[in-house]
Amino acid sequence: MSNQHLSQNSAIRVEQLKKYYGEGKNQVRVIEEANFEIEKGELVALIAPSGAGKTTLLMMLGCVLEPTDGKIWLGGELVWDKNHWSLKDTRRLRREKIGFIFQAHYLIPFLNVLENIILLPEMNGVPRETTKQKAMQLLDYFGIADKANAEPSQLSGGQNQRVAIARALATEPHIILADEPTAALDIERSVSVVKLLKQIAQEQQVAIIMVTHDGRLLPYCDRILSIEDRKVVVKPTSEMEKEEVL
Numbered sequence: 001m002s003n004q005h006l007s008q009n010s011a012i013r014v015e016q017l018k019k020y021y022g023e024g025k026n027q028v029r030v031i032e033e034a035n036f037e038i039e040k041g042e043l044v045a046l047i048a049p050s051g052a053g054k055t056t057l058l059m060m061l062g063c064v065l066e067p068t069d070g071k072i073w074l075g076g077e078l079v080w081d082k083n084h085w086s087l088k089d090t091r092r093l094r095r096e097k098i099g100f101i102f103q104a105h106y107l108i109p110f111l112n113v114l115e116n117i118i119l120l121p122e123m124n125g126v127p128r129e130t131t132k133q134k135a136m137q138l139l140d141y142f143g144i145a146d147k148a149n150a151e152p153s154q155l156s157g158g159q160n161q162r163v164a165i166a167r168a169l170a171t172e173p174h175i176i177l178a179d180e181p182t183a184a185l186d187i188e189r190s191v192s193v194v195k196l197l198k199q200i201a202q203e204q205q206v207a208i209i210m211v212t213h214d215g216r217l218l219p220y221c222d223r224i225l226s227i228e229d230r231k232v233v234v235k236p237t238s239e240m241e242k243e244e245v246l
């Protein structure tokens with residue numbers, strides 16, 4: 001398969017993606033079919049009942065979990081193909097192309113805010129002065145530059161989640177995968193985080209996939225991925241707003 005059919009703006013494309021856990025009668029078929037493309041600049045919500053396979057899908061896109069079958073392209077680069085599973089250095093891909101944000105922020109408690117943000121870009125070999133400058137720009141952008149030398153325990157939940165988002169952006173990834181990033185926040189803070197993600201997607205031209213259970217956040221997203229009968233389907237946000245929220 002050539003890359004010619006990919007749009008230039010393609011951030012993520014999957015084709016005939018499948019994920020089964022286990023073998024034989026214990027096999028769990030989580031995702032039997034996924035075909036979709038997400039463009040740079042898009043904020044896409046991933047919404048489905050608990051156990052439907054949201055984290056599984058996210059971890060495959062993040063090159064953390066091997067698919068059972070199918071193909072994945074990130075930023076036009078074929079990163080997974082059943083027939084060439086050793087095609088790419090997945091650790092490098094994870095570090096350089098993908099930013100992760102989780103429900104709990106997972107900041108390192110004994111490092112200050114700035115040190116948390118520069119950790120990964122430094123591991124990628126970016127000089128310290130450059131990483132620091134970039135980190136300070138991000139903190140400034142998020143309105144928490146004055147917290148650079150504070151430790152995570154000194155920040156509020158919303159502030160820590162902003163640091164976690166800054167950390168995800170510090171490596172200038174092509175895609176950001178966020179697994180229930182607002183689950184620990186009240187609705188007001190959740191909306192402000194989602195608006196921020198939307199702004200980041202547009203301004204930095206990254207694709208963001210955000211798992212959420214909260215239908216109130218969907219109007220801020222561009223499109224919706226859901227998992228129905230083990231198939232991943234893509235919907236416009238307008239269609240989902242009318243439906244019963246999970």
Ligand SMILES: Nc1ncnc2c1ncn2[C@@H]1O[C@H](COP(=O)(O)OP(=O)(O)O)[C@@H](O)[C@H]1O
Pocket residue numbers: 021022028030048049050051052053054055056057
């Ligand atoms: N490592 C694993 N081994 C076997 N089954 C798993 C494993 N990880 C997840 N599952 C199963 O796959 C299904 C989807 O899980 P998950 O992706 O975590 O769903 P969600 O994030 O939507 O709640 C669940 O039935 C879960 O029990």
Ligand SMILES: [Mg+2]
Pocket residue numbers: 054055056
């Ligand atoms: Mg999950």
